Structures are given as structure tokens and as C-alpha cells.
Amino acid sequence: MIPTPTVLLTAEQVEQIHQASLEILAQVGVKVHNAKARKLFAAHGCSVESESNGVKFPPSMVEDLIQAIPPTVTLHGRDPQYDRTLPDDGPLFSTGSSAPNVIDRETGRERRSLSVDIAQIAYLINELPGYDVFTIATTADDAPAGQFTLSRVYPALRHCLKPIIVSAPDLDEAPALVRFGGLVAGSEAAYRQRPFITFASSPLISPLTLDDEGTETYIWLVEQQMPCFPVSAPIAGLTAPVSLLGALAVCNAEFLTMGVLTQAVRRGAPLIYAVTPAVVDMRTGAFASGAIESGMFMMGCAQMARYYHVPSAGWIGQTNAKVNDAQSGFETGMLSLAAMLAGTDLLATGGLLDALMAFDFGKAVTDNEIAQMLKRLKRGYAPGASELALDVIAAVGPGGAYIDTDHTWERMKTTLLIPEVADRDNRHAWQEKGALDAHTRTMQQAQTILEDAHPPVFSPELDEQIRKTFPGIVAGQLSE
Amino acid sequence: MIPTPTVLLTAEQVEQIHQASLEILAQVGVKVHNAKARKLFAAHGCSVESESNGVKFPPSMVEDLIQAIPPTVTLHGRDPQYDRTLPDDGPLFSTGSSAPNVIDRETGRERRSLSVDIAQIAYLINELPGYDVFTIATTADDAPAGQFTLSRVYPALRHCLKPIIVSAPDLDEAPALVRFGGLVAGSEAAYRQRPFITFASSPLISPLTLDDEGTETYIWLVEQQMPCFPVSAPIAGLTAPVSLLGALAVCNAEFLTMGVLTQAVRRGAPLIYAVTPAVVDMRTGAFASGAIESGMFMMGCAQMARYYHVPSAGWIGQTNAKVNDAQSGFETGMLSLAAMLAGTDLLATGGLLDALMAFDFGKAVTDNEIAQMLKRLKRGYAPGASELALDVIAAVGPGGAYIDTDHTWERMKTTLLIPEVADRDNRHAWQEKGALDAHTRTMQQAQTILEDAHPPVFSPELDEQIRKTFPGIVAGQLSE
Numbered sequence: 001m002i003p004t005p006t007v008l009l010t011a012e013q014v015e016q017i018h019q020a021s022l023e024i025l026a027q028v029g030v031k032v033h034n035a036k037a038r039k040l041f042a043a044h045g046c047s048v049e050s051e052s053n054g055v056k057f058p059p060s061m062v063e064d065l066i067q068a069i070p071p072t073v074t075l076h077g078r079d080p081q082y083d084r085t086l087p088d089d090g091p092l093f094s095t096g097s098s099a100p101n102v103i104d105r106e107t108g109r110e111r112r113s114l115s116v117d118i119a120q121i122a123y124l125i126n127e128l129p130g131y132d133v134f135t136i137a138t139t140a141d142d143a144p145a146g147q148f149t150l151s152r153v154y155p156a157l158r159h160c161l162k163p164i165i166v167s168a169p170d171l172d173e174a175p176a177l178v179r180f181g182g183l184v185a186g187s188e189a190a191y192r193q194r195p196f197i198t199f200a201s202s203p204l205i206s207p208l209t210l211d212d213e214g215t216e217t218y219i220w221l222v223e224q225q226m227p228c229f230p231v232s233a234p235i236a237g238l239t240a241p242v243s244l245l246g247a248l249a250v251c252n253a254e255f256l257t258m259g260v261l262t263q264a265v266r267r268g269a270p271l272i273y274a275v276t277p278a279v280v281d282m283r284t285g286a287f288a289s290g291a292i293e294s295g296m297f298m299m300g301c302a303q304m305a306r307y308y309h310v311p312s313a314g315w316i317g318q319t320n321a322k323v324n325d326a327q328s329g330f331e332t333g334m335l336s337l338a339a340m341l342a343g344t345d346l347l348a349t350g351g352l353l354d355a356l357m358a359f360d361f362g363k364a365v366t367d368n369e370i371a372q373m374l375k376r377l378k379r380g381y382a383p384g385a386s387e388l389a390l391d392v393i394a395a396v397g398p399g400g401a402y403i404d405t406d407h408t409w410e411r412m413k414t415t416l417l418i419p420e421v422a423d424r425d426n427r428h429a430w431q432e433k434g435a436l437d438a439h440t441r442t443m444q445q446a447q448t449i450l451e452d453a454h455p456p457v458f459s460p461e462l463d464e465q466i467r468k469t470f471p472g473i474v475a476g477q478l479s480e
Numbered sequence: 481m482i483p484t485p486t487v488l489l490t491a492e493q494v495e496q497i498h499q500a501s502l503e504i505l506a507q508v509g510v511k512v513h514n515a516k517a518r519k520l521f522a523a524h525g526c527s528v529e530s531e532s533n534g535v536k537f538p539p540s541m542v543e544d545l546i547q548a549i550p551p552t553v554t555l556h557g558r559d560p561q562y563d564r565t566l567p568d569d570g571p572l573f574s575t576g577s578s579a580p581n582v583i584d585r586e587t588g589r590e591r592r593s594l595s596v597d598i599a600q601i602a603y604l605i606n607e608l609p610g611y612d613v614f615t616i617a618t619t620a621d622d623a624p625a626g627q628f629t630l631s632r633v634y635p636a637l638r639h640c641l642k643p644i645i646v647s648a649p650d651l652d653e654a655p656a657l658v659r660f661g662g663l664v665a666g667s668e669a670a671y672r673q674r675p676f677i678t679f680a681s682s683p684l685i686s687p688l689t690l691d692d693e694g695t696e697t698y699i700w701l702v703e704q705q706m707p708c709f710p711v712s713a714p715i716a717g718l719t720a721p722v723s724l725l726g727a728l729a730v731c732n733a734e735f736l737t738m739g740v741l742t743q744a745v746r747r748g749a750p751l752i753y754a755v756t757p758a759v760v761d762m763r764t765g766a767f768a769s770g771a772i773e774s775g776m777f778m779m780g781c782a783q784m785a786r787y788y789h790v791p792s793a794g795w796i797g798q799t800n801a802k803v804n805d806a807q808s809g810f811e812t813g814m815l816s817l818a819a820m821l822a823g824t825d826l827l828a829t830g831g832l833l834d835a836l837m838a839f840d841f842g843k844a845v846t847d848n849e850i851a852q853m854l855k856r857l858k859r860g861y862a863p864g865a866s867e868l869a870l871d872v873i874a875a876v877g878p879g880g881a882y883i884d885t886d887h888t889w890e891r892m893k894t895t896l897l898i899p900e901v902a903d904r905d906n907r908h909a910w911q912e913k914g915a916l917d918a919h920t921r922t923m924q925q926a927q928t929i930l931e932d933a934h935p936p937v938f939s940p941e942l943d944e945q946i947r948k949t950f951p952g953i954v955a956g957q958l959s960e
Contacts, residue, residue: 006486006821008860020868031878054878110907208878238881242888242895244861246869280883282892286904292853293896300861320904326846327902327918329809334817334853341486341821354907366806373772373814380488381724381780388500389726398511398534398688401718403760408722412762415722416773422807424766424800427590427834438807 002380005306005343008299014307017245017300021253025057030208030257034215040264062256065263071309073270075133075163075227076196078184082162083194084132086272086311090345091378093371094133095125095364096318096352097200098167102138103353103360105443110358113138115474117359119155120450121351124364126160127449130371135165135200135348137359144472149173150180153197154466154476157184159455165348168201168228171217176470178224183465184458192225199228200274204258206232206239207250215261222265229272230258231315235287236297237280244293248300251275255304272346273305276315276356289318289355290331298335299342306343313346314339317370320355324363324439328353332363333370340374347374365442369421376417420445482860485786485823488779494787497725497780501733505537510688510737514695520744542736545743551789553750555613555643555707556676558664562642563674564612566752566791570825571858573851574613575605575844576798576832577680578647582618583833583840585923590838593618595954597839599635600930601831604844606640607929610851615645615680615828617839624952629653630660633677634946634956637664638938645828648681648708651697656950658704663945664938672705679708680754684738686712686719687730695741702745709752710738711795715767716777717760724773728780731755735784752826753785756795756836769798769835770811778815779822786823793826794819797850800835804843804919808833812843813850820854827854845922849901856897900925 009017032038032048032055042048044065047056074085075092084092102113117138125134136152143151149169156164169177181197182188199221203214221228232254234240236247255273262269277297281288288294298314305312317336321328336349350371351364381387392407402408421442423430430436436444458466458476467473489497512518512528512535522528524545527536554565555572564572582593597618605614616632623631629649636644649657661677662668679701683694701708712734714720716727735753742749757777761768768774778794785792797816801808816829830851831844861867872887882888901922903910910916916924938946938956947953 003487003490007483010483013861013863016868020870023870024873028874028877205879207873207876207880207882237888237892237896238883241869241872241882241885242891243867243869244895245863245867246873246887248861249868249870250873279896281904282896283898284904285883286906288896288904290902290904291896291899292856296857296861320902321918322903322905322907322910322915323917324806325917325919326804326806326809326843326922329806329811330813330846330850330853331809331902333810334813334850337814337817338821338857341818355904357907363806366810370810370814373810376772377776377818381493381728381776383493383725387723387725388496388729389721389723390500390503390729392721393504393687393726393730394508396687397508399685400687402687402721403718403765405721407726408717411722412717415724416717416759416762416768416771418763419771422770422800422811423802424761424764424768424770424835425802426766427802427837430802435802437803437805438801439805442806 002378006299006341007303008296009303014303017249017252017304018307020249021256022059022062024249024253025062025256026059028208029054029056030210032210033212034210036219037210037215037261040261044264057260062260066256066259066308068263068267069259069271069308069310070268073272073311075198076194077161077163078157078196079161080194084163087345091340091374092132092346093130093350093374094135094165094346094348095131095137095350096315096348096356097135097137097165099138099352099356099359101358103358105361112141113359114142115140115151115155116477118152119159119477121359122156122159123455124361124446124449126162128365128368130368131162131350133163133165134160137351140474142474146173147470147473150176150470151474153177153180154473158458158476163196163198165198165200168199168217168221171213171220174217174220178226179469183462183469195227199226201228201230203230204232204254206234206254208253219265222262222269229274231274231276233276235278235280236293237282244296244300247297248304251301252304271310272313273301273308273310274313275301277301287355288320290320290335292334295335295338298339298344302339302342302344311345312343313348314344315348316344317347317349318352318356322354324353324360324366324442328363332367336370336374340378361446362439362442365445366421366438369419372417482858486779486821487783488776489783494783497729497732497784498787500729501736502539502542504729504733505542505736506539508688509534509536510690512690513692514690516699517690517695517741520741524744537740542740546736546739546788548743548747549739549751549788549790550748553752553791555678556674557641557643558637558676559641560674564643567825571820571854572612572826573610573830573854574615574645574826574828575611575617575830576795576828576836577615577617577645579618579832579836579839581838583838585841592621593839594622595620595631595635596957598632599639599957601839602636602639604841604926604929606642608845608848610848611642611830613643613645614640617831620954622954626653627950627953630656630950631954633657633660634953638956643676643678645678645680648679648697648701651693651700654697654700658706659949663942663949675707679706681708681710683710684712684734686714686734688733699745702742702749709754711754711756713756715758715760716773717762724776724780727777731781732784751790752793753781753788753790754793755781757781767835768800770800770815772814775815775818778819778824782819782822782824791825792823793828794824795828796824797827797829798832798836802834804833804840804846808843812847816850816854820858841926842919842922845925846901846918849899852897
């Protein structure tokens, strides 16, 4: 394993960010549009200004409550073999989330994504070994009223046994999701023991604002002991200072706000330091999630998370490219690598183009390989005298060959990743095979996986029960 | 600046590699095919076995001599404004070197590269701000006999004012290059004061072998005080153990061998810890320079270089992709980022496809942006109270906007890199502009630079003098 994470901040600067965040919370405060949250904050010693809904936080109270956040978080899969605990099992790799669109596999054109796309993506992610978690990558445009989240979770769980993350539902729909989990698990008690749907919540509106409905739902989910973590999405230059230290101070103040709220609702409730960090493109005002500074922002967040002993997650490596091209490759590869080396525990990176606007099947396959490269790097140099191989070096001698030694044959599969996307043929062999670029090859790989699909479907009885319990629910099928 | 480099090895492992290398040199030894080198080694206390040419090194002698390597190396440009000193000015970014082929800009097909290609590439690299150094990226297939290296250096120096690195010439041609430098500088004395051609030498044949001719030339160049550094190119699984610790031990023993030779020739001569690290692809025996393990190998080398207080260089991020696609992007981006974070001082990364087999103009432009991203990341978070921006955060308040603050306008150009390759338009705007992928856009950018060329040509008098001094030399022109 890599001995220590990469740091961008000195220990002194980490302390400075912490103190600055406390100062922001004490003197600038947070605007809290939800009454229940204001009441909770007040009960814990915050001052609440009734006219502006401004809440100010005593530093000692913040420091006390955030110490109650547990240092680990477990994400459950429907199949327990896929359970993963942060940070110990990290880095975990996941899809990015909630793109409204998909690049159609047949036409290559962007269109609104449907529940059937989610079924296909879920199965693909289930089969790709680089992914640990399926964060539901798109919305479902065919969701019936009141079933916006159910229409995403049903096709996802029906085709993927790995842990599922989905954006938190409306409060109206939230109880239905617990009921749904209970049906799938066999009983609500069984589901509550191993809740395999984790919610990513967005009560935060940068800078320093909690909305009404999202906050209400968040509180309900924490009360219900449903796994849930809020995501902060500040944009340096728009909703946070353009300077990275200033942006991190705002972002960290937002994390502390949610830490306080979470522990005020239920002391000891788990939390993840989760961020979609970005900077603005000053020429156009665009959300530059693929910018190197977005990666640097994430690296700072990972360092702060470690300071608080809280697992970290980042929607990171989200390229601005519109196609799975060189830009997509270097933005996703560089930003996710930077985040991983800085110690980010969960990387919600895979599959999306155009700053989280569209899912692309070829990109998801490409990112599966990036994930495996990140994990290989994280494993580091294998230690030990037999790895140093002094006897082998002596036996081979100057000018000798290592290819046919036992040492090589024993270690080649554990030392070297065998890539499926990266082509290592010489040009002639590559031409003989059709001179295909990486995107074309990954689309073929996706096609092969989806054609061969023997999806881990629900039993007909379970499907029937789900459709009876939730009338009008989407089909949840892999294909029509 | 980033506070500390990323490490893959513990301090104990670094020491272990050093000791293992000493043991290899003392007990396994190096096969030295050059008589002058054997004599130098023997004069410094090595045992030389006359039949096998095997040389074994006393550890104390190795440790004594390598302490004489200076901690810095300056690369001179023809224009002194481009002089760069390692490690202080690092990370320096350069092209990769010595591809036999070029992807023709007109046809898109691979063909042998010519001196006119070098002229064009030299001008392109001169104009791209991410590049600090032009390592001559291709060979010149039209080189006359005896002018293999002159045919590369002439078009390169004629169109690029930045430091030039080129593979060391044959011993026959070497004096001509000093004479050539003298002509360009005005006098040989002036050239010797600021020698703007740096030679990358390959006397090393892994594992643990020094050839005859390359070693002879290397000794001559060091004697002549011409800037020169040897490059080690072990392939884990073929010419070094497949285990990374073992591969690093062999590579480090090779560095120490060259350290001893260099200091035996001229104590105090500068040296760079330069490597083309790679692993084998076990399926095909291919040179997998784009593998993540090649990046990890480089990270270990950078760490060893720092242990010896010697600047490091890597031919790193050399993709196996045949086109400038997603694979090219993620392999080049990830490996160069890993190497940079590990503290590699000179990254010979840009422009090459297919494991150093072909230069591609679009890839060179793409890599220029990767270089700028690496340098931005290396700069890290700007420190200081005004960067923390607590007054701005207070003034903007919860729910406010940062875009129109003075703080944002003052800092946007220093905080945020303005990319020219990465497209951040929304999909509609991108489609309106032709829906071009990154490679197509970078080829257009290369075209624009080469069309607008007002190359920094030699004076007609200098050209005439060069052509008179070196009859039959290639034209050196930017275009026919």
C-alpha cells in the first residue's frame, strides 16, 4: 500500500481551514430554510435569527458534535459479498450520478434517459470488476408521478448486486423506498439490518444555505437510520471564492454544518465528507468539473476529511468532453488519480460526459480500466525479500533474460494488471484488427456484455409483489 | 507548492534498495564491453574479470564517488531566457524522443520521419508554452551517412530556442556536433560556456551491461564537458525482475554504475537519474510503456533520485495507443501525473504514440495542455490570508454570489488555468462548432501554429557557413 497520501496543504493550513470554518459558522452563519433544522440547531446552542433564518454556531458545540461522527461507513450490496467499508476497503470506484441524458448506443446521439437505460447500465456496472458501487448514473424520464426515485432504484437493484447509491427522494416518496427495500430483502426488518440503498442528499445550496425540503428529507432519513450522506457542490468563482483556500473554507464549513445537523438528529450517525468540487470557467461561466483545479479542490477536501477521521467521497474526474476522446481520457484519468492519491475513499467517477450531463456506455467501460489502474497504484510496491529478488538477479546475471524464470511466471498476474481497454499491439497488428480507437473498442465491449446478459433478475414472485405494491411502476427490464 | 512528493516506498525500503543495489554491484557485477571503462573502473578499485568483462564494485567506492554528483543540472536554451535548472525549475516538460515515424498531417498515415518533420515539430514545441525542452522527437530518415545526429540537431536548433536534448551521436560524429554548436554560438568557446545541446546517452543495456561504442562516446562527451546523461531502460519481466522492488533494484544498480563511471571520468560532472521505465505485457511480450506499473516504476526511481540528491528524468506517459484517443489521454495523463507528484524533475512525455514509435502533431498539442495541468497542480494552493478570503466570505454571505467580487476578478487568471484543448461548451454550442473531438481540434491548433510560422531562423550567413562546413547537410527548412 502507498505509505502516505499526497497532501496539498501543510498541517498548519489544515488547522487554518478548520479554524476559518469555525469562524465562518460563528460569524457569517448559515441560512437554514427548514424549520425542523433551525429548531435542532437552536436546541444545541446556535443563535437563530428569525427574520433571515440565519443560524450561527458556537465553535465549541461544533467541535463537540463532529467528534461523534464514526470513522467508518459501510455500503451494503444486495449480495453481502459486495459490502464495502470506508475507508478500509477504499478506494471504492463508482459511476457518477444523475445525468439527465444518455448517449444512445444505436444512434450515438444524446437523448433523455429512461428506466430501461438504468437497467442496462446497472447490469454493465455489475459485470465490470473495477466498479465497487453503482451510483445510479441517470434519471428516468419515464418515471410516473410520485415514483421518481423508485423508477431508478427498481431497475438498478433488479440488475446489480453491488451497493446502490441514489439521490435522496422527496419526503413523500421516501417511505415507499424503505417499503421497497423490505420487499426485496424479504422483510423490512431484514432490510433495516442491511440497507442496500444509500442515499446521496443535497440539502446544501452553496454558499452556506440549507434548503427546506431536502433538509426535511435528510432529517427523516437519518432518524430512520437509512444510510444517507449530504453532498456539497461549491463552484469556486461562483458559489465560493475563486481562491482554492477560500473555496475549501466554505466547503468545509458546509461539511461541518451537516456534521452538526446529523449528530443533532442522531448522535453517532455515520457521515461521509462528500463533495462535487468544481471551478467556474471564467470565459463562459461553465461548470468546469474537468479542470485540474477541481481535482486540487478535491485533494484539499480529502485532506480535511482525514483531519476529522471521516471517510471522503468525490464526484471527481467528471470530464467536460462531449465524447469519449483524449480530453475525456486525460481529464478523468488525471483528476481521479489526483483524488485517489490524496486519499479520497470513494470516487464517483465513471461513465459520464459533458460535466455530468450524459451517460456514455463506452466511457463507463473506459473508466472501469482507469479504476483498475487506480487500485493497482494504490496497492503500491509489494514488499518483502522475495520481491526484491536478489537471488533471481544473481541467477540471471548481467545480460540475462527474466522472461522464463519461475519468479516471473509466479508474479506476472499479481504484479501486472491485464488491461482490456488499452491496446498494446504494434501498429500493424492493430490495423489488421480494424484500426479501432479506444471508444469504438469500449462500445464493442459494452455490447458484448449486454448481449450475453444473464441478469441477476428478481424472482417472478418478487416482481409481481413489487408491481402490486407500487401500481404503475416502470417495468425494470434490461430490454423491452 | 505541494509540500512533499508522493512516495511509494517507505524510507526503510529506499535504504533497502540502495543496499540491494550495492550488493548487486559487488556480487553480481556489470558486464562492461568497453575497454576504457574497464580501465577506469579498475583504477578505482573494481575487480575486472578479463574473460567475461565482468566488473564488480566495492560498496565503499560506489558510495564515495556518487557523493560527488552535483545536486543540480542546468539545461541551456539557445536563447538564455529558456535556460532551466533542475530540480529548482521543475517539473520541466519535454517531448518524448527518437520515434522512427511520424503520423503525416495530410494523410493521417504513419510514415518514416524526415528532417523537415523535425523542423516543423521544433517550431511547434517552441510555440507551445507547456514545453520547456525539445527532446528531438523523431529520427531523420533522410540523414546522409555520418550526419545522423547533425541532421536532427540542425533543423531543431534552427526552429526552437528552448533547450534541445538529442540522443548521443556515434563517436565519429561527436566532434562535428561540438563544431556545429560553435558555429551557432559564434565561437566554440562561447558554445562551451553555454552548451545548448544536451545528449541523452544509451550505453546501458539492461540488465547490468555497458556496450562498447555508446560507452566510448559517453566517456568522450563527459571528458569534453558536454552535457550528457545516460538513460536506463529496463523492462520489468524481460530485462529486469517482474516484481517492482526487484526491477527498481536493477535499475538503481545501473544508475549507480553510471554514477561511478561519470565521476571516474570527471569528478563533479553533472548527472541526471534518467529512466525509460516499462513493464512487459505478458500476453504478447510487448513493451507496455503505458501501463500503470510503468508509472509506479518511475515513481520509485524519482524517490531513489531524491535519496541521492540527483535530479530525475523520465520518459514517462508514453502511451501504447495508436491514435490520440481516450487511451492516449488516460495513459499519458495518469502516468505523467503520477511521475510529477512523485517528484520527477523532467518529464519527457509529449507527442508520441505507440510506445515511442510515432510522433503525432495533435498529441503534442494535447500533451501541452497536460503539461500545463501538471504545472498548475505542482503550484498547489496559493497561501496567505487574502487567499483564505474570510472578509469576502463574510461580505458575500450565505446564498450570495462570488462572480462579481473584486477578489474573484483579481484572482481568476492566476488561480485558474485557461485551457485551449479542453472544451467546456455545452453540447449544443459544441455541436454548432462542428462537434469536433479533441484530436481534430488539436490538429487544427497545430495547423494554425505551423501556418502562422515566422520561425526564428538562422541568419543566411550562418546557414551558409553551416552548409559549407558540413557538405551535404539536410536543408533544415520548416517547409520545402
